[in-house]
Amino acid sequence: MKEANREDNNQLIREIRGGNQRVLEVFYTSYRKAFFTWAGRNFPACDEAQFSEAWQEAVVAIYEQVSSGKLRELTCAPKTYAFLLARRYLIGILRQAARKDSRGLLPEDAVENQLAGEAWEDPWREEKILLDRVFPLLGEQCRELLQLKYERGMSVTEIQAHKKYQSANVVTASLSRCLRRLKDLIFQEKKEDQ
Amino acid sequence: MNDQAVARIERYLLDLMDPAEQRTFEGDLAGDPELAAELERYRKAAELAGKLGAQELRERLRSLDSGVGRKTFPNGRFWWPLFVLSAISGLLALLIYWPGEPTKALPEARLPSPAAKTQDSSALPETEIHPPDSLKNPGTHKPRKQKSEKRNSTEAELFAAHFVPYTDHTMELNLRGRSSLEVYDRMLQHYRKGAYQDALITFDSMEVRLRQNDNSLFVRANALMALGRNNEAQTLLEGIINRGQSRYLVPAHWYLALARLALGQTQQASLPLMQIDTTQFPQAPQLLRSLRRHIPKTGGSSNSTEIN
Numbered sequence: 001m002k003e004a005n006r007e008d009n010n011q012l013i014r015e016i017r018g019g020n021q022r023v024l025e026v027f028y029t030s031y032r033k034a035f036f037t038w039a040g041r042n043f044p045a046c047d048e049a050q051f052s053e054a055w056q057e058a059v060v061a062i063y064e065q066v067s068s069g070k071l072r073e074l075t076c077a078p079k080t081y082a083f084l085l086a087r088r089y090l091i092g093i094l095r096q097a098a099r100k101d102s103r104g105l106l107p108e109d110a111v112e113n114q115l116a117g118e119a120w121e122d123p124w125r126e127e128k129i130l131l132d133r134v135f136p137l138l139g140e141q142c143r144e145l146l147q148l149k150y151e152r153g154m155s156v157t158e159i160q161a162h163k164k165y166q167s168a169n170v171v172t173a174s175l176s177r178c179l180r181r182l183k184d185l186i187f188q189e190k191k192e193d194q
Numbered sequence: 195m196n197d198q199a200v201a202r203i204e205r206y207l208l209d210l211m212d213p214a215e216q217r218t219f220e221g222d223l224a225g226d227p228e229l230a231a232e233l234e235r236y237r238k239a240a241e242l243a244g245k246l247g248a249q250e251l252r253e254r255l256r257s258l259d260s261g262v263g264r265k266t267f268p269n270g271r272f273w274w275p276l277f278v279l280s281a282i283s284g285l286l287a288l289l290i291y292w293p294g295e296p297t298k299a300l301p302e303a304r305l306p307s308p309a310a311k312t313q314d315s316s317a318l319p320e321t322e323i324h325p326p327d328s329l330k331n332p333g334t335h336k337p338r339k340q341k342s343e344k345r346n347s348t349e350a351e352l353f354a355a356h357f358v359p360y361t362d363h364t365m366e367l368n369l370r371g372r373s374s375l376e377v378y379d380r381m382l383q384h385y386r387k388g389a390y391q392d393a394l395i396t397f398d399s400m401e402v403r404l405r406q407n408d409n410s411l412f413v414r415a416n417a418l419m420a421l422g423r424n425n426e427a428q429t430l431l432e433g434i435i436n437r438g439q440s441r442y443l444v445p446a447h448w449y450l451a452l453a454r455l456a457l458g459q460t461q462q463a464s465l466p467l468m469q470i471d472t473t474q475f476p477q478a479p480q481l482l483r484s485l486r487r488h489i490p491k492t493g494g495s496s497n498s499t500e501i502n
Contacts, residue, residue, distance in 0.1 A: 060255070064248045132249075147250075150241075150246075155380070158380070175204075182239040186239055
């Protein structure tokens with residue numbers, strides 16, 4: 001039975017590895033309400049927008065961890081793991097608020113007590129903001145090609161077979177163009193920031 | 195930065211340089227800070243490109259959220275698609291259940307609804323994801339077929355309890371450096387990493403001779419099973435067993451049994467198990483016994499054949 005549970009736990013991972021992002025959308029929707037109920041009880045200082053952000057980031061984090069190979073097996077249910085990640089995210093939000101709040105509405109001590117022993121901060125915050133701005137400006141074809149190359153680690157030949165391109169040169173030229181476009185967008189954005 | 199230098203950077207980042215060219219380029223970086231700085235910018239772009247999938251998912255989740263809760267419909271003008279969807283769902287439910295039992299719940303979604311299970315505690319809730327083949331056709335669940343549904347669920351549980359994609363020492367890679375990795379090795383590499391979709395894509399890019407090889411086909415069959423494509427896997431495995439040329443002949447019996455099990459063919463699933471070498475698959479007798487408990491009596495399959 002334990003073996004069966006382990007298999008069940010890892011079904012989500014297998015689906016993501018198999019390139020099925022849709023399963024995460026179903027997962028996200030299925031447990032969203034339960035997460036909000038749970039978070040409402042445990043994080044009364046946070047609002048619904050923060051619950052929503054935390055739940056999104058937890059599901060995205062699972063995707064990233066599986067895609068990068070960091071998460072290969074789960075010993076608990078995926079839902080439990082996602083709740084844990086979202087909880088950490090909310091902890092991060094509370095910590096940030098505690099640091100900023102000079103009026104003492106959220107004294108850091110109280111937060112520290114509530115979240116004893118947790119260390120969390122979002123190291124990709126800046127990157128996510130950048131991606132938010134750049135993503136819509138990159139064409140769909142470019143996004144797909146760059147994902148195949150840099151996220152799934154496919155070679156040019158594999159991309160050629162997958163996308164049924166006539167020659168590897170077309171793939172190379174398209175990838176070069178897309179990478180250049182992405183680089184220009186990033187550094188154009190950065191210049192505007194400065 | 196001239197076009198030639200940019201082209202070199204791109205070739206470098208797309209892994210298109212041979213080792214000698216790569217060494218020269220890396221040597222040039224030390225003496226050319228402008229080239230090194232431009233490479234850094236490209237690297238940053240490539241790094242970000244590796245997160246486009248996550249960003250795509252993030253955007254989709256946000257759009258899902260925009261369809262949840264009242265806050266997202268401030269002036270009511272987006273209510274009509276929900277109304278239309280509800281009406282369609284209602285009609286579908288009527289079609290599916292009429293003239294069956296009208297009070298039954300709708301068919302289960304791909305993942306179980308958790309709300310009811312997590313009301314009482316602040317502890318992190320435990321729940322599970324259903325096995326793959328119990329989720330393939332939620333729309334086909336009908337109240338009249340409750341017995342066969344129950345049996346299918348048992349079969350799915352048995353499948354989930356026993357299916358682990360096959361690996362052994364023959365699948366270990368003979369790495370000769372990244373640039374000289376053969377296509378077959380790359381397929382195995384994806385397969386061993388659990389990237390089954392990628393393994394299938396790589397399989398399709400192999401030359402015909404390799405694609406027809408029974409050992410390659412065995413790996414393909416396992417990847418298909420891992421993705422829930424058990425029908426295709428079954429066909430491949432039957433061919434492998436019939437030809438009898440693969441080094442994976444014994445495991446092919448085991449996986450054929452599992453593929454049939456996942457497809458709900460309990461009776462046929464027991465046949466390859468009867469022929470299997472139990473020294474390699476000691477779990478086979480137990481699975482066979484479990485299967486026999488679930489084979490319908492009318493099927494006449496409760497024979498006394500024993501496995502070796």
